[in-house]
Amino acid sequence: MNTAADITTAPAIPPAATGRGIAPLRDFVTAFGRLLDSAPDEARVLAEGGALLRTLVAQDDWLPTAYAQPNPERYQQFLLHADSTERFSVVSFVWGPGQATPVHDHTVWGLIGMLRGAEYSQPWRLGDDGRAVPDGEGVRLDAGDVEAVSPTVGDVHRVHNLFDDRVSISIHVYGANIGAVRRHTYPAEGTRKPFISGYSNTELPNLWDRSIELRNA
Numbered sequence: 209m210n211t212a213a214d215i216t217t218a219p220a221i222p223p224a225a226t227g228r229g230i231a232p233l234r235d236f237v238t239a240f241g242r243l244l245d246s247a248p249d250e251a252r253v254l255a256e257g258g259a260l261l262r263t264l265v266a267q268d269d270w271l272p273t274a275y276a277q278p279n280p281e282r283y284q285q286f287l288l289h290a291d292s293t294e295r296f297s298v299v300s301f302v303w304g305p306g307q308a309t310p311v312h313d314h315t316v317w318g319l320i321g322m323l324r325g326a327e328y329s330q331p332w333r334l335g336d337d338g339r340a341v342p343d344g345e346g347v348r349l350d351a352g353d354v355e356a357v358s359p360t361v362g363d364v365h366r367v368h369n370l371f372d373d374r375v376s377i378s379i380h381v382y383g384a385n386i387g388a389v390r391r392h393t394y395p396a397e398g399t400r401k402p403f404i405s406g407y408s409n410t411e412l413p414n415l416w417d418r419s420i421e422l423r424n425a
């Protein structure tokens with residue numbers, strides 16, 4: 209069981225984004241929007257969007273520290289960007305040591321890219337009696353890895369931070385404004401419960417101040 213004391217004694221989060229600043233995230237959302245402009249089917253979104261996300265999480269030097277903060281009580285989901293027509297959203301999912309989600313669904317396609325640390329995603333499926341049961345082997349994600357979820361490729365899972373002594377962070381992209389999507393958790397007693405996740409933040413990172421690169425050009 210993690211406590212506030214565990215978190216304060218955990219290794220420090222890497223320093224604030226330097227070097228490239230927020231530009232990699234801006235480039236990512238621009239490229240992702242262009243991909244969706246071409247009206248791809250889901251398989252193409254997951255393949256080509258997954259490649260874009262793999263590039264984004266290949267280097268851990270761009271996420272502002274404000275969106276990398278754990279909470280000792282529960283995992284955090286910070287909105288980093290929402291498409292203006294809510295075709296997609298990008299979040300940083302910050303795990304405190306030992307934290308885990310309940311079994312849950314998404315109802316839309318999603319891509320998960322590991323930026324820092326590691327997590328474990330255990331797929332579940334709904335049995336004949338409507339109860340969720342574990343479905344095969346889970347997937348370990350280490351920094352740089354990407355996996356997909358959707359009602360087509362498998363939508364129900366339970367995820368946990370693989371580390372009991374440090375923060376892990378994954379970057380997720382969903383085919384909707386995920387914080388405002390009606391979804392479900394699947395408690396052990398067998399009755400699915402509706403939830404709407406919302407977000408942990410009320411302010412977004414500024415992706416659009418290009419003045420530094422313009423002045424340096």
Ligand SMILES: [Fe+2]
Pocket residue numbers: 312313314365367
């Ligand atoms: Fe999930």
